[in-house]
Amino acid sequence: MHEDIFLKVDNYISNLLGIEDKALTDTIRSLDDEGIPQISVSANHGKFLQVLMISCNAKRVLELGTLGGYSTIWQARALPEDGKLISLEMDPRYAAVARKNIENAGLSSKVDIRVGKALDLLPVLLAENEAPFDFIFIDADKPPYKEYFDYALKLSRPGTLIVCDNVVREAKILDPDSTDERVKGVQRLNESLKHNKQVTATIIQTVGVKEHDGMIIAVVNRTGE
Ligand SMILES: C[S@@+](CC[C@H](N)C(=O)[O-])C[C@H]1O[C@@H](n2cnc3c(N)ncnc32)[C@H](O)[C@@H]1O
Numbered sequence: 425m426h427e428d429i430f431l432k433v434d435n436y437i438s439n440l441l442g443i444e445d446k447a448l449t450d451t452i453r454s455l456d457d458e459g460i461p462q463i464s465v466s467a468n469h470g471k472f473l474q475v476l477m478i479s480c481n482a483k484r485v486l487e488l489g490t491l492g493g494y495s496t497i498w499q500a501r502a503l504p505e506d507g508k509l510i511s512l513e514m515d516p517r518y519a520a521v522a523r524k525n526i527e528n529a530g531l532s533s534k535v536d537i538r539v540g541k542a543l544d545l546l547p548v549l550l551a552e553n554e555a556p557f558d559f560i561f562i563d564a565d566k567p568p569y570k571e572y573f574d575y576a577l578k579l580s581r582p583g584t585l586i587v588c589d590n591v592v593r594e595a596k597i598l599d600p601d602s603t604d605e606r607v608k609g610v611q612r613l614n615e616s617l618k619h620n621k622q623v624t625a626t627i628i629q630t631v632g633v634k635e636h637d638g639m640i641i642a643v644v645n646r647t648g649e
């Protein structure tokens with residue numbers, strides 16, 4: 425199959441079920457305007473996050489990696505009226521752009537963007553008793569993905585869904601000798617799931633406008649399973 429078939433089908437799905445409104449297209453445009461890389465989730469992956477959130481009645485959401493707030497907006501829109509989303513972002517400039525985009529989408533009251541390195545902010549969330557979250561989306565830097573997942577477990581309850589983006593990396597994960605720290609980071613997490621009794625997990629490979637990639641979908645098991 426040719427790559428352009430995957431692109432056409434991805435666009436077909438987005439145009440049917442993942443339509444972006446002005447707040448979302450403005451967000452994508454703001455990335456170009458501010459010189460921020462176009463590494464947000466695709467529109468239909470934004471919709472996919474919403475489907476997953478609604479299926480587990482997510483009211484409290486944690487995101488690692490805000491960028492310009494594109495995935496944040498998709499997720500915040502699937503929250504109930506009294507829902508809350510905390511998003512962690514290392515770059516204060518990106519966080520400022522994201523706050524503007526989230527304000528523009530009318531979602532500021534539901535979204536709390538915290539600026540700092542995720543590995544510094546996660547222990548604070550634990551100490552503040554912000555947990556448990558119902559839905560956790562991990563989409564920050566890849567080398568510490570395993571450490572992020574371990575924190576996600578500490579911030580979860582049975583039934584929490586943990587989704588980790590970009591875990592196939594155009595199939596580079598197949599190379600056991602990769603020297604790419606991002607590939608090594610996701611390999612470490614992917615492989616650890618095989619023996620992790622705390623979750624029931626799988627990886628779905630995805631292909632489309634964001635090339636050949638994938639997402640971990642893990643649900644935290646009931647105690648004793
Ligand atoms: C792939 S982008 C996030 C995309 C966003 N979730 C979306 O789909 O719209 C990854 C983000 O993680 C941030 N990041 C990188 N290292 C980080 C760290 N150690 N702690 C927190 N955020 C980090 C980057 O600045 C970048 O904004």
Ligand SMILES: [Mg+2]
Pocket residue numbers: 463464465563589590
């Ligand atoms: Mg991503």
